[in-house]
Amino acid sequence: MNKYSSAALQTSILQKIRLGQFYLIATTLGLLVISCSESDNSLQCFCSQIGIDSVWADSSNVSCYKIPVNQTYGNDKSGKVYIAAIRAKKTGTSSNEPLLYLHGGPGIATLDNAERYINSTHWNTLRENHDLIMFDYRGTGYSEPSLCEDALDSLKNFGKTNPSTEEYKAKEIELYMKCRASLLEKNIDIQSFSSFQMAADADEVRHALKIKDWNVYGVSYGTMVSLLYIRHFPEHLKSVVLDSPFPPNAPSFDFIRTMNSALVNIQNNLKEDSATAQKFPTVLEDFARAAKRLNENPLKVDGVDFNGDDFANAMVAAFYKTDVVPLIPLALHEFANGKDSLLATWVETLSSAGAYGKVNDIQGAAITCYECKPRTPEESPDSLEKEYPHLASLSMSSYLNLCDTFRPESPNDKFFEAVKGDLPVLVLVGAYDPGTPPFYGEAAVQSLTNSMLIVVPNASHAAMHSSDCSFNIVKSFLQAPSIKLDLNCMKQVGRIEFATTNLKEELEKIKNKKIAKTN
Template sequence: MTRHHAPRHHAPRHRRTVRRLRAASAAVATGLLVTGLLAAPARGQSPTDATPSPQPPVGTVARTAGDARFEPGPCPRTPEPVEALEGARCGTLTVPENRAKAGGRTIELGVAIVPAASDTPKPDPIVWLAGGPGDDAVGEAQMAIDGGLNRDRDVIFMSQRGTYSADPTLLCPNIDEFNARSVGLVYDAPSTERLHVAATKACRDQLAGRGIDLAAYNDIESAADYDDLRTALGVEQWNLYGISYGTHLALTSMRLHPEGLRSVGIDGILPPSRAGSVATWSSARQGFDGLFKACAEQPACNERYPNLSAGFDRLVRELEAEPVTTTVTPPGSDKPVKVVLDGGALVNWMTSATHVAPQVPAALDELANGKPQRIARQWAGGKLSPQAMGRVAHGLVYGVFCGEWTPYESQTQALRGGQQAFPSFPRSVQAQAPQLTFLRPDCDVWNVPAAPPSIRDVTRGDIPTLALSGGFDAQTGADNGPYVARTLPRAKVVTVPYEPHVVFATSKCAQEIAVSFFDDPAAPNTKCLKDLEPPEFEIGR
């Protein structure tokens, strides 16, 4: 659920920085990396008879805390090298798979600690909580470090249970393979649903056959994992920075394990009390409207693409009634593939296309005039990319969705969410929330028990919190910032205009705000917001 592209700022130098960030974050968003162990030297003066020995750097000694144990060792495995991890201190946290089962099996979570750039680092590190669910935090290290998060503090990355560098992994590449094949199928057809659910069941059967307790892969256990890590590392107090689904986990951690939390940044906010199809539809409406409004306010865009919102709605209805089939060669491939675009596919494409907002009006206009190739290439490219294969922990995805979301949202409520957000859409489109297609039948075959109802409680307390959103975010709507701040009196709500989901990945301004927040949680520096400009939309012929 985290895909990132570039912001718009005044200075050309900023645009060059953003282009580099765009390339890096496109990789990080799906969890890519590789590194070797390079222990960082201890900071401070050499011990003498007259001075006490300095504390060893966090992560350089084995420690045990209750049933959890941290052991220094090689850095977590990664698909590709990650420059940010050179010099990282690494190791493994061993925790119970299911804390409710005394004496049960244990699992291992990869840990990488990137040292602060400063020679005089602050004592409270920042912990990066990855998106997804199912992405590996270690795979997002480059994004965090490129954004300057380690300027004054160590940054800790731990693979959430089941993810790429954990043991066991709950990846299930068969689902990724089906998603790649599905670009040639009608998106929301009953026949596609049957195949999708069959792939989900095959994934479940394969994992259960390995003896994995699927009910133990959820926010409650993951929040306990991070609290165990803090204790095992001997850290008195730290900070959290969560992106996308990582905000869901951060808010859960604030509620269940507030001790030791100095401050929390949440970016692309997904509150557990709201999560589900209704919120997904609402987020899509907000993100789409933000983009359409920006075009309408730009004279050249408005003149060339008037009534963009109405035109998009019309295309969804027309494609759902009569899907378009074309053949395209996806980016990075030399093999043509068949692509079918129906109404549901267009809605889901649009949800991600807010990351390339300047192209959207022209792409929709091309589609309306019989040229679907641009949208088809982008739609297929995301599903056929090597970065989409074998890197997402589907076992964790369904553990969260099926244990924490669907038990507390009825099918009627989910449908009503689509009807309220997009009343003109066909019912078949309204029935499948973007990003959550076929979720309920998938969860029926995943068959894990519901989490306690308290998992849906709002997070309350006085922990300083930075609530960051993007004005174009169609995945986690910007209204989630004020929503969580209602019960977090020390929260600072910031919406970065013209930005898509996860503003830290695309906006230098957002990075500056985040870093300044950890300097002074009571007064993050938001002056850069006044210099932001809307995107310059592509104007086709």
């Protein structure tokens, strides 16, 4: 996996698991050229123009927009691009400010799942008191500019020819560089793809919708955008929730250290119970044994090789799902001991490609490669592989080779400083998050003088959704950010109950839940 940790990152992992059978669902619209309702000086559009079901939108009091912003913030001569956005009006009568939702990523569209999000229990509850605003980050979904979907399609098709790893990497670099050259020909500035620019776009959306002040909820990569919003455009922010934070002052991104944190936390939890401690004494070693075994003798999944690197990425993806965490020690134990039939079932049951929105890997790389390269020798893939040999299968060395060619630029040192501010900020991080672990939360609040950090027990990524307790804390904070929060429910959270037998039966339960949700 090769992007910021987030709901977006899970999609990227699952693409890799299928070894070339990539589930990229990219839009092929090119630039959005359908005009909005300029005659009444409105930016509102037919919802079908930005992929939203018009019947649902009309019945749900949801308005759709295409909002022109400068391609480069502050430069009126850089040309305009359109940002696709929606506003779901509050269902109650409160006077609370609107709530902006900043999605994970980068490279993942938001509006693709807007209907599902807004209809979900938690967002429907928040909507009682707040208008909800969502938009596609530039270069994703229905927001301009369109970024080389033809190149992504070519890479997907090439992957179906079952190339060697070296052949695939070479083709990937070739197509990404052709994409970069084509952007220049189309007067699309790759420098306009940055987290700062996403924050600037967000504030332009606020201005266009005539919103004076609003609250912001960012999750995963969306927390990076939120933090840069605090840094550069704090004047119209009432409060900010950072769920599963990835702050600019955190260590450069990799999955080795973050996954190690999750595995160590799970091992420490297992030690608190004599039965689980005896059953699963070596979680980290089980992970390493399974990866080593599969690298030496890959498993066939859907007719193609599934090796140790694919296994490692699949386990990261599993950790992202809070309801799967109780199965992980048992799964690692079984896989380390050669239970390959269960491993194939595990991959099939937990695959959820596209579940977090349409993917544009080039948009993701344009930002990730710019902002997430190692900044010290200790953060290099070679150093991390030596320090954490049991997690070497999660090395990002290949992706960083792509970055060095496709987007070798980096922000200046000020970008990586802790974000300062005195706005009310609530930070949630799951104890078992494999992408944005608790030490990322500590980095996020370092210079936020009016912030509160909550490490949510038993939770993984997107901790707000892990329990009624964590959700109600967020709801209360957004209702009254200056009032001290009641955290008593967190004290009532019991220790996690790990499965110790019958992995197949547990997976069947998860499969049935997925089927029930789709019916």
